[in-house]
Amino acid sequence: MSIAAGGFTVMEAEDDYVEYVPVAKRRALEAQKILQRKGKSSSLEEDPEKAKLAEAKPSLLVKATQLKRDQPEISPTEQMVQQEKEMIEHLSDRKTLMSVRELAKGITYSEPLLTGWKPPLPIRRMSRKQCDLIRKQWHIIVDGEDILPPIKNFKDMRFPDPILKMLKAKGIVQPTPIQVQGLPVVLAGRDMIGIAFTGSGKTLVFVLPMIMVALQEEMMMPIAHGEGPFGLIVCPSRELARQTYEVIEQFLVPMREAGYPELRALLCIGGVDMRSQVEVVRKGVHIVVATPGRLKDMLAKKKMNLDNCRYLTLDEADRLVDLGFEDDIREVFDHFKAQRQTLLFSATMPTKIQNFARSALVKPITVNVGRAGAANLDVIQEVEYVKQEAKIVYLLECLQKTPPPVLIFCENKADVDDIHEYLLLKGVEAVAIHGGKDQEEREYAISSFKAGKKDVLVATDVASKGLDFPDIQHVINYDMPAEIENYVHRIGRTGRCGKTGIATTFINKNQSETTLLDLKHLLQEAKQRIPPVLAELNDPMEDIEAIASASGVKGCAYCGGLGHRIRDCPKLEHQKSMQIASSRRDYFGSGGYRGEI
Known part of the structure; x- marks a missing residue:
């Protein structure tokens, strides 16, 4: 309401009228408020009641400061050990070697599948001290519950005569350390993690008990058409699968001739017509040796089932996981209908694989001959500094060191083809093998080299895992592999x-310092x-010996390398980058198909 007076309009004071405050005055008020907040502590001292309230409700910032103050001082070493422990736990939590059905239904097995096999009475009566003495003598380290006593000859293992005669014919008179302890464990039906250097006779540890299991099942109830297998490797x-299959066949033939029931084995690999493999399954098969890709196909297409399978071996288990076959193996596990005896074997079995395995194995026994990932002591290791451009010329000089056969390893397929072509031009009888060649070429290369028709085999790491070439005197690493595990496998092709x-x-x-440090420690x-070029390297591991003693893990817990800790692991970095790449592939829709090597 307004009243006009003398030409002026007078506004009545309104209740909601707010006086305009200039900017300078507003700033002065804000500054005053801040000063008041700062001065609260002095006012609290004056007012004891306010002080009590403040004490009763400390701020979150105060609480955090108090917690930090109350925590015990952690040394840098302890901090690093804690970090490594968390990394290993994170890795092992993510991977559990169990089928989806078992995980979903919460199925766990508490007791192992015992076979009824027992060693002779004198061996059963051996005291613990006697057993430990034999293990010490053979450099065998065991871990687990109710460990079977070691047996020093094949006869006491109760194998049939045809098997014992075949072993003798092959020149195998006495068991190797891994066989002394491993065979009794497997024959008794126990789950096992077997670690031994390459060329130590691991194959027989899982092949012979598998033949015994198949024989026992066949004698109890003969196999019908379309049934089987009882055992799976x-x-x-593909090359390792074929080699294992040939070892099995060597023992099955004399058993058939001696009048034992016929046992059929199947080689189930890619690159071969599936129809011929399906034909064997239709007759009924006892033992299957397979690569993950083809096995997965056969099971998915219902050409074969694992309803009766009760014996599973993962050979070069760490390699299967590293190559990305982990999900394929888990799918294979889904086809088992009941408990099975599970065995894992490798020359390099780092902590992460052992944790991964223990999640699915029932009361496993770990049999370890030498450090997991250690090099074979029967191999003389020579390391030479050669410039990249001079390598191919120097290769010819190196071939003169020993008579043939010689193995040359490269990191990539292109180098294999280049070296193969160069050697042929220089008149060297050479063959080559890598994952890009078709199955026929690969088989010709391996068979002609094994038969002694060719002097040199040039290969990628496809030939480094588990393959047994007779009388190889010399292995040349044209490229030093990025991961020390691959180096151990490669040099293990000789000194067998x-x-x-x-x-x-x-x-x-061209090699990273981490890889060279791993090599230096392996040589030590x-x-x-140790060549001067490696001796001169600045070695950080010498400064962090305390961490190794505090954590109980020497070197890397992920890959077994001695020249670095897990946080600097090149293999772990590679795995992470692979995972990122595969997730991007899936996101952009380009094929998720992975070829089998």
Whole structure:
């Protein structure tokens, strides 16, 4: 309401009228408020009641400060040990070697599948001290519950005569350390993690008990058409699967001839017509040796089932997981209808694989001959600094060190083809093998090299895992592999079954310092000559010996390398980048198909 007076309009004071405050005054008021907040502590001292309230309700910031103050001081070493522990736990939590059905239904098995096999009475009566003495003598480390006593000869293992005669014919008179302890464990039906250097006779540890299981099942109830298998062996490469299959056949033939029931084995690999494999299954098959890809196909297409399978071996188990076959193996596990005896074997079995395995194995026994990931002591390791451009020329000089056969390893397929072509031009009888060649070429290369028709085999790591070539005197690493595990597998192709071999490795500035430090420590462990180029490297591991003693893990817990800790692991970095790449592939819709090597 307004009243006009003398030409002026007078506004009545309104209740909601707010006086305009200038900017300068507003700033002065804000500054005053801040000063008041700061001065609260002095006012609290004056007012004891306010002080009590403040004490009763401390701020979150105060609480956090108090917690930090109350925590005990952690040394940098303890902090690093804690970090490593968390990393390993994170890795093992993510991977559990169990089928989806078992995980979903919460199925766990508490007791192992016992076979009824028992060693002779004198061996059963051996005291614990006697058993430990034998293990110490053979450098065997065991871990687990109710461990079977070691047996020093094949006769006491109660194998049939045809098997014992075949072993003798092959020149195998006495068991190797892994067989001394491993065979009794497997024959008794126990789950097992077997770790031993390459060329130590691991194959017989799972092949012979598998034949015994199949024989026992066949004698109890003969196999019908379309049934089987009773035993399954999964290998990472076709060549290793074929080699294992041939070892099994060597024992099955004399058993058939001796009048035992006929046992059928099947080689189930890619690159071969599936129809021929399905024909064997239709007759009824006892033992299957397979690569993950083809096995998965056969099971998915209902050409074969694992309803009666009660014996599973993962050969080169760490390699199967590294190559990305982990999900394929889990799918294979889904086809088992009941409990099985599970065995894992490898030359390199780092902590992460052992944790991964223990999740599915029932009361497993770990049999370890030498450190997991250690190099074979029968191999003389020579490391030479060769410039990248001079490597191919120097290769010819290296071939003169020993008579053939010689194995040359490269990191990639293109190098294999280049070296193969170069050697042929220089008149060297050479063959080559890598994952890009078709099955026929691969089989020709392996068979002609094994038969002694060819002097040199040039290969990628496809030939480094588990393959047994007779009398190889020399292995040349044209490229030093990025992961020390691959180096151990490669040089293990020589110095097998007690014989001595030479391994020559070319190194230069192309290799990472971590890889070279791993190599340096491996040479030190095997008491080999260390070249000046490696001796001069600045070694951080010497400064963190305290961490190794505090954590109980020497070197890397992920890959077994001695020259670095898990946080610097090149293999772990590679796995992470692979996972990121595969997730991007899935996101952009380009094929998720992975070829079998």
